[in-house]
Amino acid sequence: MRKHTIAAMWEEIPDDADDLALVNGGFRVYLCLCGKSLPDRTAAELHAMETDQCTTCLGTTTEDIVPGYSQKCTACAGTGRRKAQLTWELAHAEAEMVITVEIVRDLISGFTEPFRLSQVADLVRDTLRLPVGRLPVGPRVRDVLRQLEAMGELVLISAPEQLLRGTTVMLYRDPYWEHVRN
Numbered sequence: 683m684r685k686h687t688i689a690a691m692w693e694e695i696p697d698d699a700d701d702l703a704l705v706n707g708g709f710r711v712y713l714c715l716c717g718k719s720l721p722d723r724t725a726a727e728l729h730a731m732e733t734d735q736c737t738t739c740l741g742t743t744t745e746d747i748v749p750g751y752s753q754k755c756t757a758c759a760g761t762g763r764r765k766a767q768l769t770w771e772l773a774h775a776e777a778e779m780v781i782t783v784e785i786v787r788d789l790i791s792g793f794t795e796p797f798r799l800s801q802v803a804d805l806v807r808d809t810l811r812l813p814v815g816r817l818p819v820g821p822r823v824r825d826v827l828r829q830l831e832a833m834g835e836l837v838l839i840s841a842p843e844q845l846l847r848g849t850t851v852m853l854y855r856d857p858y859w860e861h862v863r864n
């Protein structure tokens with residue numbers, strides 16, 4: 683059996699590079715050990731799919747966010763496998779159905795002090811009696827809180843842990859919010 687180790691290498695990145703394109707797989711050269719031509723990100727993802735590898739990390743188990751910063755792949759729980767990625771996708775869809783905006787809004791309604799993401803995630807887990815590790819509770823709760831923030835109900839008050847690329851690509855590990863007072 684041939685090895686399909688896919689590597690992504692950073693290209694020279696201009697100062698005015700589109701940050702979104704950068705984070706989403708642009709400005710890289712893709713190569714597979716088998717020699718197949720991978721001209722762009724789409725081709726690389728397709729080849730990862732046909733070789734049963736995760737389409738986010740291309741089987742490498744790590745996600746390169748910006749040059750000099752990588753993290754364990756969240757799409758496949760760091761396994762690099764397509765099957766794990768699909769299972770995790772289903773779990774995300776389930777979490778979206780179970781953890782609704784209404785539930786989260788209700789749970790945090792009594793908070794008068796700033797609250798952390800991890801705190802709300804624990805509360806959701808306890809309230810809905812969700813076993814640890816089966817559903818991506820943290821990521822889902824983060825999405826909901828960001829949604830409430832976009833709707834003007836909450837305001838993010840913590841500073842980012844790390845600025846990865848100016849102020850457009852920032853890293854928040856356990857951010858905290860507070861209610862917008864009227």
Ligand SMILES: [Zn+2]
Pocket residue numbers: 685686687714715716717718729733
């Ligand atoms: Zn290959």
Ligand SMILES: [Zn+2]
Pocket residue numbers: 736737738739740741743744755756757758759760761762763767
């Ligand atoms: Zn992955």
